[in-house]
Amino acid sequence: MGLRSIFGGDNLVTTKLDQAIGWARKYSLFPYPFVTACCGMEYMAVSSAHYDLDRFGAAFPRFSPRQADMLMCVGTISQKIAPILRRVYDQMCEPKYVVAFGVCTCTGGFYDDYSTVIGIDTIMPVDVYIPGCPPRPETVIQGLMLLQEKIQNQKHEY
């Protein structure tokens, strides 16, 4: 919160700066695909040529949490893998965003049993929920656009 306090709170300079940073950030999302299950098939479909996530600046997957800023959580999260997912989240640098891809990650969805987690928001904060079992590629693209909107309208730290 350095610059913001120097400029004295929300004034013209900081809001414009927020907008500029938001604009820059929303088009350079580096996803970390945490793909476990069936939703991964649709993740493959959206990220390859036919639906082309590249148009939104979010296609280049980084397989190191340190380099990624968007955690795409795709597929059922079981109790066994939950600590690992949480560790990946903890390793990511700020600013970071989390996308819950598919109902399994939103609410546990279809699987209500001893081995699954009831939605990843029980283990970490989530920015965008994309429902569907699995969500159609179009839904994913819409979810991504919502995230971009959120980033654009956010206050940023600088």
Added chain:
Amino acid sequence: MPRNIFKTLQQKFSDFILEAYTYRDDAIVVVDRNAIYDICKFLRDDSRMKFDLLMDLAGVDYLGRDPRFEVVYTLYSLKNNNRLRIKVPIDERNPQIQTVSTLWKIADWYEREVWDMYGIRFKGHPDLRRILMYDEFKGHPLRKDYPITKRQPLITAEYTNNSTITPTVELSNKAMDEYVSEEDGLKVKHMFLNMGPSHPAMHGVIKIILELDGERVVSADVGIGYLHRSFEKHSESIYYNGVFPYTDRLNYVSPLINNVGYALTVEKLLDIEVTERCKYIRIIMSEISRIADHLTCIGAMAMELGAMTAFIYFMQAREAMYQLIEEVTGARITISYVRVGGVKADLPERYEKRVGEQLKKVRAEIKQVHKLLTRNRIFVDRVQGVGVVSKEDAISFSFTGPLLRASGVDYDVRKQFPYSNYDKIDFEIPIGKNGDVYDRYLIRMEEMEQSCLIIEQAFEKMPKGAIMVDFEGQEIPAEKMADLGKFGQTKNLLHQVAVTDPTLLGSNKPYHDMVYAPDKRVSLPSKEKTYGSIEGLMNHFMLIMDGYGIRPPRGEAYFAVEGANGELGFYIVSDGTDKAHRVRCRPPCFAFVAGFGKMIEGAQVADIVPAFGSINMIAGELDR
């Protein structure tokens, strides 16, 4: 044939054979647990028996019965092409049985699963620990007295709110530990390296702990269970047709084959046969799925080796397959299309032509990828001679499908145990000889071409459906028909035709009879009959109401289909109610992953990636 087996066994092990019978053409022997090892050894080694594959090993819990548990072995003989099921009752007070892991390598993992799920101990097992659940888990989840929703979370609320505290669980990381051993008088430093579960080539759900000597893999311990979703427990707590959505998510790359496999097993239990047209529809949809599956497997493997172009081409082709599937089922992946006794609905109009167009596209893409990869030096160098599995190992690990065929064994369920009219179709099974990644690649490429041929033949042979029938009678919208029926104005409704899309559930009379077996015990009546006649209504009622529904007689059946990865078997025990007592799925890639450690022993670290890509591990069916 079963009689000979029974006779020989009874002569040799007379004191230990409790029962021997056949049910729905399955040969079953119930044996005493003290003799299980000897009997299995005899069955495997005897020259007349030669049951060389342990197809499946599962536990069953009959709560309230004494003895409470049962361990079920499904054996298969390549020589005689027959199956044998051995059942061993085990009492609750002392749940123990001799291990067979020295006879078949795959038994090691199967037995760990039974221990994990049922708490049955295997005496003499080298390493009996949990496989699907985590070590902290208490209890055995598939036991009937374990409630399905009883969770034992590893991450507590405290941890979620405060990320500075360290996790209470140790992630069993042996990572980067070094240890020194002596080899030929020299001190050797081995390094342990964790590969996965969050590793791009491990598809997110496999952990391999590698013991490395420089770049060379000395040993590997593969850990699974990260996507365990308790398919089996769910299937046992829901009515028969309700299981289809769960089967979709087993092998989610080719869900239609799982659907078909499950439906055929229940049909075997019920002893019913579906209509001709339905059989061909099942073939067509299965083969479309198989193509999609192989495309994904090869595409992903190529991508992991750096051949991004091949991946993009194949995803494009898979998109064409998904469109075809969507036209019939209304969904791309989780389709739930098949029903016990039929399929949900008929094919849409002019489907054959659409399929022809899309197959042309797929063939073109396959040709492209052949040009890109098959003789590409870089690709061939990385896959030839890599991940070799000998014929003996492949059999001992119960490999099936493309991996077994790559090792030179001719086994394909579609040929050996033809189902759904596969015997009326002319196709070939490609066989490899080296058992390496390259052979598996070639086999999958060829199988796609064969699948295209099967689809074309099936369309030719398929009896023409309702689409061609010119039916008479007045048409009224289905929802209006439902309203009329509710008010009791059923006069003439029977002779009218409900207007629904042929691809919608409960489609109208002319389509309906083509794709549903005429058996009233399993098939929902068409809309006209439901709303227009009391028999139809009663029939509908009996199938839909809780506690009624499809109720196969007491008994059990094992049925297998050729999944994209190999033998996909279901073993269902019915207790006469509308819910199965036990549903066991024999996932083909469980065997591959069990054998994976062996496959990469002695290889370089870089070889792990193509080898792993070639086994086409699908977590949904691996962990279920």
